[in-house]
Amino acid sequence: MGAYAAAYERSIADPTRFWGLAARDIRWLVPPDRVLDDGAPPFYRWFTGGELNTCDNALDRHVEEGRGDQAALIYDSPVTGTTATYTYRELTDLVARFAGALRELGVQRGDRVVVYLPMIPDAVVAMLACARLGAVHSVVFGGFAAKELAVRIDHARPKVVVSASCGVEGSRVIAYKPLLDAALDLASHKVDRCVIRQRPQLHADLVRPRDVDWDEAVAQASPAGCVPVASTDPLYILYTSGTTGRPKGVVRDNGGHAVALRWSMENIYGVGPGDVFWAASDVGWVVGHSYIVYAPLLTGCTTVLYEGKPVGTPDAGAFWRVAAQHRVKALFTAPTAIRAVKKEDPDGALLAGHDLSAMDTLFLAGERLDPDTYHWAARVLGKPVIDHWWQTETGWPIVANLRGLEPMPVRPGSPSVAVPGFDVRVLAPDGTTAAPGADGAIVVRLPLPPGTLSTLWQDDERFVESYLTRYPGHYLTGDGGRIDADGYVWVMGRTDDVINVAGHRLSTGTMEEVIAGHPAVAECAVIGVQDALKGQVPRGLVVLKSGADVDLAVLRADLVAMVREQIGPVAALKEITVVGALPKTRSGKILRGAMRGIADGQDVTVPSTIEDPAVLEELRPVLRPPTAS
Numbered sequence: 001m002g003a004y005a006a007a008y009e010r011s012i013a014d015p016t017r018f019w020g021l022a023a024r025d026i027r028w029l030v031p032p033d034r035v036l037d038d039g040a041p042p043f044y045r046w047f048t049g050g051e052l053n054t055c056d057n058a059l060d061r062h063v064e065e066g067r068g069d070q071a072a073l074i075y076d077s078p079v080t081g082t083t084a085t086y087t088y089r090e091l092t093d094l095v096a097r098f099a100g101a102l103r104e105l106g107v108q109r110g111d112r113v114v115v116y117l118p119m120i121p122d123a124v125v126a127m128l129a130c131a132r133l134g135a136v137h138s139v140v141f142g143g144f145a146a147k148e149l150a151v152r153i154d155h156a157r158p159k160v161v162v163s164a165s166c167g168v169e170g171s172r173v174i175a176y177k178p179l180l181d182a183a184l185d186l187a188s189h190k191v192d193r194c195v196i197r198q199r200p201q202l203h204a205d206l207v208r209p210r211d212v213d214w215d216e217a218v219a220q221a222s223p224a225g226c227v228p229v230a231s232t233d234p235l236y237i238l239y240t241s242g243t244t245g246r247p248k249g250v251v252r253d254n255g256g257h258a259v260a261l262r263w264s265m266e267n268i269y270g271v272g273p274g275d276v277f278w279a280a281s282d283v284g285w286v287v288g289h290s291y292i293v294y295a296p297l298l299t300g301c302t303t304v305l306y307e308g309k310p311v312g313t314p315d316a317g318a319f320w321r322v323a324a325q326h327r328v329k330a331l332f333t334a335p336t337a338i339r340a341v342k343k344e345d346p347d348g349a350l351l352a353g354h355d356l357s358a359m360d361t362l363f364l365a366g367e368r369l370d371p372d373t374y375h376w377a378a379r380v381l382g383k384p385v386i387d388h389w390w391q392t393e394t395g396w397p398i399v400a401n402l403r404g405l406e407p408m409p410v411r412p413g414s415p416s417v418a419v420p421g422f423d424v425r426v427l428a429p430d431g432t433t434a435a436p437g438a439d440g441a442i443v444v445r446l447p448l449p450p451g452t453l454s455t456l457w458q459d460d461e462r463f464v465e466s467y468l469t470r471y472p473g474h475y476l477t478g479d480g481g482r483i484d485a486d487g488y489v490w491v492m493g494r495t496d497d498v499i500n501v502a503g504h505r506l507s508t509g510t511m512e513e514v515i516a517g518h519p520a521v522a523e524c525a526v527i528g529v530q531d532a533l534k535g536q537v538p539r540g541l542v543v544l545k546s547g548a549d550v551d552l553a554v555l556r557a558d559l560v561a562m563v564r565e566q567i568g569p570v571a572a573l574k575e576i577t578v579v580g581a582l583p584k585t586r587s588g589k590i591l592r593g594a595m596r597g598i599a600d601g602q603d604v605t606v607p608s609t610i611e612d613p614a615v616l617e618e619l620r621p622v623l624r625p626p627t628a629s
Contacts, residue, residue: 004406004417007267011420011449018420019046019450022263023255026298027061028052029228032255036447042468043455044447045232046256053226054235054254055099055132057262058297059092060226067300068092070274074326075121077307078318079168080201086121091128093223094121098214099129100221105160105193105212109134109227112158112237114191115283116149116180118142118167119307122197122214123283124293126162131235131254134227138237138249141284141586141609142167143174146182148608152239153187155247155457164197165204170312177204231255237457238286240392248466249457250393252289257395260421260451261295264396268388268419269363270403271330273300276358278326280306280319280333285587286392287366291332295396304328310337317350324354331359334366336523336588338377343522346545348380361386361403367589368493368509370516371412373523389415389491391477393453393467398422398444398477399489413513414488421449426483431471436485439492439507443474480507501528501536501572508592511538511573514566515559520548525582525590526573529599539599540576541619552578583616585609591616598623 011018016035023035032050062068068089075084086094107113113130115137117123123139130137138156140149142164153161161184167174177196184191196204197214206213235257237249271277277296281287296303304326310319310333319341323331362377362385369387378385384407388400401408401416408416418424423445426434434440446468452475456463470476481491493509508526515524522545528536540559544550556576563573583591586609597604598620606613 002406004402004408004420007405008418008420012423015421015447015449019259023047023259025262026052026255026258027057029056032231038447042446042464042473043460045454046253046450047231047259050231050255051228052231052255052258053132053134053228054258054294054298055095055128056226057258058128058131058294059088059095062088062297062300063092067273070300071276071302072297073121073124074276074302074304075307076304076322076326077120077168078313079170079308084121091125094125095128095132096223096225097218097221098122098125099132099224101195101214101217102129102133102135102160103224104217104221105195107133107135107159109229110136110233111160112136112138112156114149114153114156114158114161115139116142116144116161116163116176117197117283118164118176119282119305120164120197120199121305122162122164124305127236127283127289127293128297129224132224132226134229134233136234136236138239139283139289140239141282142176143169143179144284145608146179146186149179149183150186151247152249153183153191154189155239155249156237157189159192161191161194162197163194165199166202168201168307170309173201175202175204181207229254232454234454234457236289238289238392247457248462249459250286250395250453251455251457252395252451253454256450256452256454257294258298260396260449261290262298264419264451265295265299265301265404267405268397268400268402269330269332270361271296271299271301274302275329276302276304276327278304278306278323278328278331280310280322280331280337281366282586286395287332287587290395302326311340311344315350316341316344317354320351320354320356323359324356327358329358330361330363332363332365334588335364335369335373336367336584336590338362338364339373339523342373342376342545343543344546346547351380356381356383359383363388365390365397365415366587368491368512369413369415370513372516372521374410374412384410386410387415389479389489394422394448395451395453398424399491411488414484414490416489417487418489424483424489425474426481427471427474434482437482439480439482441471442477442479442481442489442491443471444477445474448475501538506538506567506571508538510567511540511563511571514563515540515542515576518555518559518562520544520550520555521559522546522548523582525592525595527592527596527599529596537575538571538573540573541582541595542576542578543580543582544578577622579619579622581612581615581618583619584611586611595619595623
């Protein structure tokens with residue numbers, strides 16, 4: 001039995017022993033008396049009775065154990081022309097001092113703090129300072145609309161909001177303070193104080209005494225020590241993308257989170273203490289929480305914080321420049337970022353001159369990795385390209401190719417195998433286990449492993465209703481797919497992206513896979529739209545690679561023929577439109593639901609998480625049915 005198979009079997013057969021051993025890598029102030037508390041299913045708790053502090057494990061212990069002079073955080077900001085490095089000792093000092101400032105403002109263990117910051121070191125400092133005090137942070141993506149920020153403020157009811165005067169998006173300076181002021185006016189919950197980081201690109205007017213300048217607050221405070229918290233106490237609340245009206249705040253605990261993320265770094269990503277790890281994401285998303293801030297620092301790695309884009313800051317070689325300059329061992333980003341690079345630099349010419357000898361692996365997650373993007377990245381980089389699959393709710397990978405435990409052959413289109421701790425199943429609509437290779441709903445048998453969501457903030461009932469009711473005893477991922485005879489999991493997209501064409505259930509993800517294989521296509525989306533005869537029919541939207549010289553009529557005919565040949569005439573894909581760009585969230589997910597609603601003539605509200613609203617607006621005339629007004 002290989003290392004992976006043995007570890008996976010142990011994790012499922014005896015999770016208490018498996019995770020009890022993993023917990024030894026965490027510094028406990030009080031050791032847990034139970035590894036898994038299963039006394040009140042479906043609510044499971046990990047490491048009950050234990051006490052720790054997540055900031056202590058991410059910073060202080062490394063200083064005490066000899067890593068004080070090692071780089072903890074590298075800040076690279078092409079949009080401001082800034083690069084800075086912070087050692088573990090320096091970062092610990094900054095966090096302790098800001099924690100002292102929060103303490104002076106009345107923040108105590110269990111209080112909530114909303115963090116509304118751009119990708120600057122202060123975002124990492126603020127998150128860790130909350131953890132240091134035992135406070136619960138809720139990071140809201142910098143620049144989020146005032147209404148959406150107000151909804152989260154009302155739901156989390158923070159004592160303090162930490163923000164900045166502005167963010168920088170490419171060449172644009174985005175004023176944050178007017179958005180924050182408007183949100184505070186809209187919110188019914190009144191925030192006691194706001195701490196504002198003044199950035200040189202734009203100075204914000206402060207509303208005294210509510211608003212406090214960051215530097216002034218720190219200057220008046222003494223450093224704070226680490227406050228012990230229970231393993232089961234919440235570390236943070238993270239609202240899932242697009243929540244409006246009734247917020248959905250994922251709750252992450254302290255103990256299970258620390259154990260799982262520490263385990264994942266060496267076993268999944270193949271990185272250890274002293275290695276440089278770069279997650280090219282944003283702290284507003286779960287990837288930023290888990291793999292910019294917590295997991296690398298819990299492990300003793302050097303983590304890269306990048307304030308820029310994959311293209312345009314200044315060009316499509318930005319990722320390769322950062323990876324080479326900082327000697328990155330593992331880069332983790334979203335497939336959409338690589339597709340953007342591929343679109344602008346299809347031959348990978350901008351790799352020239354960048355020494356990527358330190359880089360072992362490119363990891364991709366956040367949406368489905370189509371085989372064409374996989375093959376392109378693997379070809380131009382000449383390095384392993386590893387897909388993996390997880391969710392905001394799980395906090396770390398469900399399915400992966402575990403590079404540190406036992407690297408496996410890559411099968412393009414599959415994120416590989418279930419990660420130890422996740423008992424992944426595929427179920428038919430009647431709840432029975434689907435045969436190998438048969439499509440169904442992807443679920444995880446309870447209990448979920450450490451590090452996954454413990455509940456939704458102040459809404460246990462909705463937690464059960466959303467995730468645990470459809471298939472009792474299982475967590476519903478909301479994704480569909482299959483598991484093949486070798487245990488590889490194939491995730492074909494959200495279950496609501498399965499369309500019914502004349503009684504045939506078809507995956508839009510499968511059609512996208514075919515279309516993306518055309519040499520002129522940079523990226524694509526297939527949506528199901530209403531049809532009077534067949535119920536639904538697929539419709540394709542295609543973005544061409546930069547410089548692609550093709551006859552559009554010929555291209556459409558070729559794509560229709562490819563889908564017909566590889567999937568069959570039942571797919572009924574006949575309408576394909578070439579567009580300039582696809583609408584996406586800031587984390588890179590294509591807004592298929594919004595496009596589908598417009599195509600069906602619905603009055604679709606622009607989602608709060610959209611990266612560029614203009615893209616969706618430009619598509620409205622293209623998508624809207626002829627009969628719609």
